[in-house]
Amino acid sequence: MKKIKFVVMFVAAVTLTAFTFVDSNKGYEIGDVATDFKLKNVNNKMVSLKDLGETKGYIVIFTCNHCPYAVAYEDRIIELNKKYKSLGYPVIAINPNNPEKQKEDSFEKMQLRAREKGFDFPYxxxxxxxxxxxxxxTKTPHVYVLQNTDQGTIVQYIGAIDDNYSDADAVTEKYVENAVDALLNSEEIKVKTTKAIGCSIKV
Known part of the structure; x- marks a missing residue:
């Protein structure tokens, strides 16, 4: 009986350790080098960071179709691309959700949404x-501002787009704009991380 208890306790300890290890992997932090990727765009072409040509960096936004937070930010995401693409920081939107779990985030619905809103950036x-x-x-939307340097593509900002998802006119802190403006002016970003507010990613 004691032997059985010991085995159960050992397995439980190993399992707990494994879960703790997985949970501790939280992705990129400020200063990390972001690796490139190759994902399908709504125009059915594969897109990677290097495909966007000569850039100073990127505004990578994990977003989706169905989440009310993501929907509330759509126009602001469009404006970010209009403002910063010509300055070297284009928007790249990525839908991270499993379409089997959330039908509104299927590839076909992504294509429809991109046409409806006139997205002029990769989705x-x-x-x-x-x-x-x-x-x-972890959320939609969740933003990563990346800067191209001699050391690689460096993560310089992580978090929310601004401080008021529900009312663009009531925004007092434009986190992404402030971060990109600082990079363009070779200045230190004052706020490098914020809490992303949105829907959880559907797995």
């Missing part, structure tokens, strides 16, 4: 959900 499907865990994204 990519994280098929197999392989990329968002590398970044450590």
């Amino acid at each position: 990519l499907l994280d098929e197999g959900q392989k990329i968002y865990p590398q970044y450590g994204a």
